[in-house]
Amino acid sequence: MTRSTPDRNDPAARGTATAEASGDAVAGEAAVGATAVEALTEADARAEHAALAREIRANDEAYYREDAPVISDAAYDALRRRLAEIEARFPELISPDSPTQTVGVAPSETFGEVRHAVPMLSLDNAFTEEDVADFVGRVRRFLRLGADEPLVVTAEPKIDGLSLSLRYENRRLVLAATRGDGTTGENVTANARTIADIPDTLPADAPDIVEVRGECYMAHADFAALNAREAEEGGRVFANPRNAAAGSLRQLDPAVTARRPLRFFAYAWGEMSGVPEATQYDMVARFGRWGLPVNPRMTRCDSAEALIAAYRAIEADRANLGYDIDGVVYKVDRLDLQQRLGFVSRSPRWAIAHKFPAEQATTVLERIEIQVGRTGALTPVAKLKPVTVGGVVVSNATLHNEDEIRRKDVREGDTVIVQRAGDVIPQVVSVVLDKRPEGAEPFVFPTVCPACGSHAVREVNPRTGREDVVRRCTGGLICPAQAVERLRHFVSRHALDIEGLGEKQIVAFFNDGLIASPADIFTLEARDARSLKKLKDREGWGATSARNLFAAIEARRRIALARLIFALGIRHVGETTARLLAQAFGTWEAFAAAVTEAADRTAPAWHELNAIDGIGEVVAEAVTDFFAEAHNRDALRLLIAEIEVERAEPRVAIESPVAGKTVVFTGSLEKMTRDEAKARAESLGAKVAGSVSAKTDLVVAGPGAGSKLKKAAELGIEVIDEDAWLALVEGR
Numbered sequence: 001m002t003r004s005t006p007d008r009n010d011p012a013a014r015g016t017a018t019a020e021a022s023g024d025a026v027a028g029e030a031a032v033g034a035t036a037v038e039a040l041t042e043a044d045a046r047a048e049h050a051a052l053a054r055e056i057r058a059n060d061e062a063y064y065r066e067d068a069p070v071i072s073d074a075a076y077d078a079l080r081r082r083l084a085e086i087e088a089r090f091p092e093l094i095s096p097d098s099p100t101q102t103v104g105v106a107p108s109e110t111f112g113e114v115r116h117a118v119p120m121l122s123l124d125n126a127f128t129e130e131d132v133a134d135f136v137g138r139v140r141r142f143l144r145l146g147a148d149e150p151l152v153v154t155a156e157p158k159i160d161g162l163s164l165s166l167r168y169e170n171r172r173l174v175l176a177a178t179r180g181d182g183t184t185g186e187n188v189t190a191n192a193r194t195i196a197d198i199p200d201t202l203p204a205d206a207p208d209i210v211e212v213r214g215e216c217y218m219a220h221a222d223f224a225a226l227n228a229r230e231a232e233e234g235g236r237v238f239a240n241p242r243n244a245a246a247g248s249l250r251q252l253d254p255a256v257t258a259r260r261p262l263r264f265f266a267y268a269w270g271e272m273s274g275v276p277e278a279t280q281y282d283m284v285a286r287f288g289r290w291g292l293p294v295n296p297r298m299t300r301c302d303s304a305e306a307l308i309a310a311y312r313a314i315e316a317d318r319a320n321l322g323y324d325i326d327g328v329v330y331k332v333d334r335l336d337l338q339q340r341l342g343f344v345s346r347s348p349r350w351a352i353a354h355k356f357p358a359e360q361a362t363t364v365l366e367r368i369e370i371q372v373g374r375t376g377a378l379t380p381v382a383k384l385k386p387v388t389v390g391g392v393v394v395s396n397a398t399l400h401n402e403d404e405i406r407r408k409d410v411r412e413g414d415t416v417i418v419q420r421a422g423d424v425i426p427q428v429v430s431v432v433l434d435k436r437p438e439g440a441e442p443f444v445f446p447t448v449c450p451a452c453g454s455h456a457v458r459e460v461n462p463r464t465g466r467e468d469v470v471r472r473c474t475g476g477l478i479c480p481a482q483a484v485e486r487l488r489h490f491v492s493r494h495a496l497d498i499e500g501l502g503e504k505q506i507v508a509f510f511n512d513g514l515i516a517s518p519a520d521i522f523t524l525e526a527r528d529a530r531s532l533k534k535l536k537d538r539e540g541w542g543a544t545s546a547r548n549l550f551a552a553i554e555a556r557r558r559i560a561l562a563r564l565i566f567a568l569g570i571r572h573v574g575e576t577t578a579r580l581l582a583q584a585f586g587t588w589e590a591f592a593a594a595v596t597e598a599a600d601r602t603a604p605a606w607h608e609l610n611a612i613d614g615i616g617e618v619v620a621e622a623v624t625d626f627f628a629e630a631h632n633r634d635a636l637r638l639l640i641a642e643i644e645v646e647r648a649e650p651r652v653a654i655e656s657p658v659a660g661k662t663v664v665f666t667g668s669l670e671k672m673t674r675d676e677a678k679a680r681a682e683s684l685g686a687k688v689a690g691s692v693s694a695k696t697d698l699v700v701a702g703p704g705a706g707s708k709l710k711k712a713a714e715l716g717i718e719v720i721d722e723d724a725w726l727a728l729v730e731g732r
């Protein structure tokens, strides 16, 4: 696995909650209130504030934790601006957890946590020249500077990467951490050590403790090469260099980071056992002498006008820098003045980021093409008459989804406004209606998958009654667009668990036509015996590895029903749900017959399915949609003919102190692995959740527990340690 974060569409890794969250997030682009803030009633403001905060948080998760944003930065910034405007008028809505008061998101559990000795903050934003003048005025007033007293402010490019803190003790690199939520970040020391730009040691004149902070980023050329390579190998293609940098640094396996061309610019610092210079400018110069890369475009300015001139100069050069920047950062130069200015909630008072406007151009949309993603999402892409936007030639732009096309009424042949907003994937902003050719028809979004001909459906969220914005192919088992992803999931550890059949082998076998659907795995050996091009003669293989693979496959010909159901990769069907279904139906035949019948929502089978404890409508729909697709049923018939599915024992009512409780494990456990703890808890009737919420009954915390523990304390949820947990479940 070369992924740092769980795949967003892996049903095992993503609960319904995340799926809904990101669905809301997409819808959020349209959700910025239409009413002027001045005209809002208090009740409307409260409701909109809550909705905005939810959307911002969902987008934060996608952006910071999964390195896969769902909306453009410009759309995201608009949500934030609206939230801030509402809070300005209704200050009672400002709570400590409002997005205006917080930084980023809490670190992902998969990395060790690092508490920052000095918090890592965000930056306030300026979008107009007026905002810049306001900033300078605010600083001067705060410092009570007279009209003739100079104020020097630096200007430097705002690199679009992710911030990284490097701690040197006695001039050796000892710790590297991401920003996280500003207080606690992720430990990425081993990853940072693989970055050539980052020195292992500092020279003798550096103090004993030095925390260098700066931006980890990926240059344009490296980004393009990486994406080309990933696309070829069936890996993950990144939307833009920032996501590529974040996704590459935040890898569980540092060897993967080492193969990614990451770079670094130093521009700030945290804890220091002595600050050797008196100004921002000189500190950065000092970092440069210590062997750290620093940006050559930093200048000193003495007025708002000079700052804007510096901004214009950097903007003019933006396309030639070779890496993405999304604005210019201004910082008060004198460190003693920085000290006096201090901080407000999430950003320093002595700095501001002057953001570039999104870059736009007008061109003709020639065609709308529907692409099918690795997880079956149908995404519309606008094929454009090539046009230069912000120095880059653009011929494709995203249209996001079906609703967006309808909302903007985008038609083939239209003249459209295209925007690049710092990120690399351009988007269609709007249609120039005056230029619509005669006879242009509204676009009809396909309801079958262009890759495999299966039905493509939109899920309905039973709670909100709203359709998911994404239309998905339901022919998962045969769809060539999804094949690799499905097969990878099918053989993964918690599914069929076939050793020696990783993503790399699957991609190679799929490309060579050896394995196209799950049944093919079990006929591989027989076909190999008859084939002239044998597995053992393939590059990187040999008689032993081929024999081992065949043995590993053979060992899985007998499989537990729950594992098989999970392995199918049906949306929303994770391990727990698969087990519930297996226990409820007992045999494959009974399960398959019932869920096929349940396609008819008036059939008794539909009600039986919904009556199973723990199975909600979302799951019931996903399962029946999957079996309603004839292509899937055909593929399953072939698979079942090759394997033997074990009968599942029915679930017995459990009497245990944790039955029916929702439990969260956090920190490191010493007496059991996470998987063991989870399986044990579930076997006792508890539900194991990944994050702490009001629904949590119990938190089991080991050493090193961080944000979840904090959250539990905030919510007043009972917290026990591992020993207490064992005593509880063992009845001691």
Ligand SMILES: NC(=O)c1ccc[n+]([C@@H]2O[C@H](COP(=O)([O-])OP(=O)(O)OC[C@H]3O[C@@H](n4cnc5c(N)ncnc54)[C@H](O)[C@@H]3O)[C@@H](O)[C@H]2O)c1
Binding pocket: 059, 060, 062, 063, 064, 069, 070, 071, 072, 073, 074, 076, 077, 103, 104, 121, 122, 123, 125, 156, 157, 158, 159, 160, 161, 162, 163, 164, 179, 214, 215, 267, 268, 326, 329, 353
């Ligand atoms: N599209 C989305 O869904 C989504 C979601 C969350 C955030 N975002 C984007 O992320 C950004 C907001 O997040 P943020 O809190 O990280 O703040 P920010 O990017 O606006 O500013 C703070 C960051 O700027 C970086 N930076 C780069 N060059 C710098 C320099 N020379 N000096 C100082 N800092 C420098 C640092 O990493 C710092 O943490 C916005 O651009 C926003 O649009 C987008």
Ligand SMILES: [Zn+2]
Binding pocket: 372, 449, 450, 451, 452, 453, 454, 473, 474, 475, 479, 480, 481
């Ligand atoms: Zn398909």
